[in-house]
Amino acid sequence: MKKIKIVETASYVPQKIVTNDELSQIMETSDEWISTRTGIKQRHISLGENTSDLCLHVAQELLEKSGWAPESLDLLLVATMSPDSYTPATAALVQGKLQAKNALAFDISAACSGFIYGLKVAEKFLQQGSTKRVMLIGGEVLSKVIDWSDRTSAVLFGDGAAGALLESKTSGDSDFLGASLHTFGEFGDKLEAGKTEAISTFPNLKEHYIRAFSMSGRDVYTFATHRVPESIEEAVSKAALTLDDIDYFVLHQANSRIVTQIAKKLAQPLTKFPLNIAEYGNTSAASVPLLLDELVTQGKIKRGVKIALSGFGGGLTVGTQVIKY
Numbered sequence: 001m002k003k004i005k006i007v008e009t010a011s012y013v014p015q016k017i018v019t020n021d022e023l024s025q026i027m028e029t030s031d032e033w034i035s036t037r038t039g040i041k042q043r044h045i046s047l048g049e050n051t052s053d054l055c056l057h058v059a060q061e062l063l064e065k066s067g068w069a070p071e072s073l074d075l076l077l078v079a080t081m082s083p084d085s086y087t088p089a090t091a092a093l094v095q096g097k098l099q100a101k102n103a104l105a106f107d108i109s110a111a112c113s114g115f116i117y118g119l120k121v122a123e124k125f126l127q128q129g130s131t132k133r134v135m136l137i138g139g140e141v142l143s144k145v146i147d148w149s150d151r152t153s154a155v156l157f158g159d160g161a162a163g164a165l166l167e168s169k170t171s172g173d174s175d176f177l178g179a180s181l182h183t184f185g186e187f188g189d190k191l192e193a194g195k196t197e198a199i200s201t202f203p204n205l206k207e208h209y210i211r212a213f214s215m216s217g218r219d220v221y222t223f224a225t226h227r228v229p230e231s232i233e234e235a236v237s238k239a240a241l242t243l244d245d246i247d248y249f250v251l252h253q254a255n256s257r258i259v260t261q262i263a264k265k266l267a268q269p270l271t272k273f274p275l276n277i278a279e280y281g282n283t284s285a286a287s288v289p290l291l292l293d294e295l296v297t298q299g300k301i302k303r304g305v306k307i308a309l310s311g312f313g314g315g316l317t318v319g320t321q322v323i324k325y
């Protein structure tokens with residue numbers, strides 16, 4: 001079985017920052033409500049840059065850091081719930097602009113678990129056949145998708161992109177130690193974005209219905225605080241480790257209270273659960289790699305450190321990948 005190495009990480013967020021106080025000037029909310037309920041203080045909002053643009057920045061930085069040529073990529077994956085369009089895939093747009101002409105490119109739709117699902121797809125490709133080099137990016141421009149008239153969800157989200165380069169190797173240990181992924185499609189209506197409806201008459205040239213964001217926050221909260229600890233325990237056990245062996249739990253940044261509850265359920269110290277939600281809000285598929293890249297850049301995550309990467313969200317989905325960085 002081929003081994004997998006995580007080669008580089010990179011991230012990019014749009015320049016424009018919107019604080020809680022600024023939001024409270026356009027909707028019935030307050031910094032106090034948002035901070036205490038979620039831990040969010042601000043978010044980055046894209047003005048003019050679409051999802052593929054954010055991802056392209058990440059892709060270019062990954063190539064620069066690694067010294068890899070674009071044509072050496074075999075697979076380019078973008079995890080997103082806010083693609084530029086139904087088709088072409090955002091990954092295909094990035095592949096084209098990057099001139100990664102040998103890379104197969106497609107998107108992964110698993111909302112905030114997208115990066116973890118992407119790691120699984122990458123692992124499968126790298127373990128078989130001729131795929132040697134994979135670029136995986138989680139990227140979102142949620143500001144174009146969310147319903148800005150709904151204060152219960154609008155205050156939660158931000159834009160950004162981050163990703164990693166993965167490579168197969170024939171010797172040494174694998175950086176991928178164990179995983180747990182589950183989908184609960186029966187709860188699909190708990191979090192929806194960009195929902196379409198079939199036309200009701202034919203021919204019909206006028207009716208184009210796309211619904212913006214809707215979420216049952218309480219249900220997603222309950223789902224996360226139950227399913228994420230289970231997923232982490234399953235992945236850690238598959239990696240033949242104990243929770244105490246894990247140095248960092250890099251969790252999807254949806255709500256700092258969710259992270260605190262998960263730490264409590266796992267009986268692990270909060271210091272092992274880094275947070276950056278205050279600065280970025282919930283960036284969905286970008287959130288886990290954004291935090292991972294931040295910790296690597298700050299020197300907090302060094303080679304050899306064991307990490308549980310875990311995401312949850314629309315689908316509903318949940319996924320954990322245990323890695324040795």
Ligand code: ACO
Pocket residue numbers: 028029030033034037038111112113151152153155191215217218220221224254255282284312313314
């Ligand atoms: N500002 C001020 N007041 C607000 C706001 C706001 N932005 N939003 C809601 N309120 C009010 C409500 O109207 C309600 O008022 P009422 O009691 O008078 O009716 C009150 O605050 C409490 O509202 P709740 O919805 O009960 O607040 P709760 O404590 O449940 O927090 C939250 C809401 C933050 C959304 C929480 O449920 C949560 O974090 N859920 C998880 C969501 C999540 O993780 N989503 C991401 C999934 S990832 C993905 O796939 C994209």
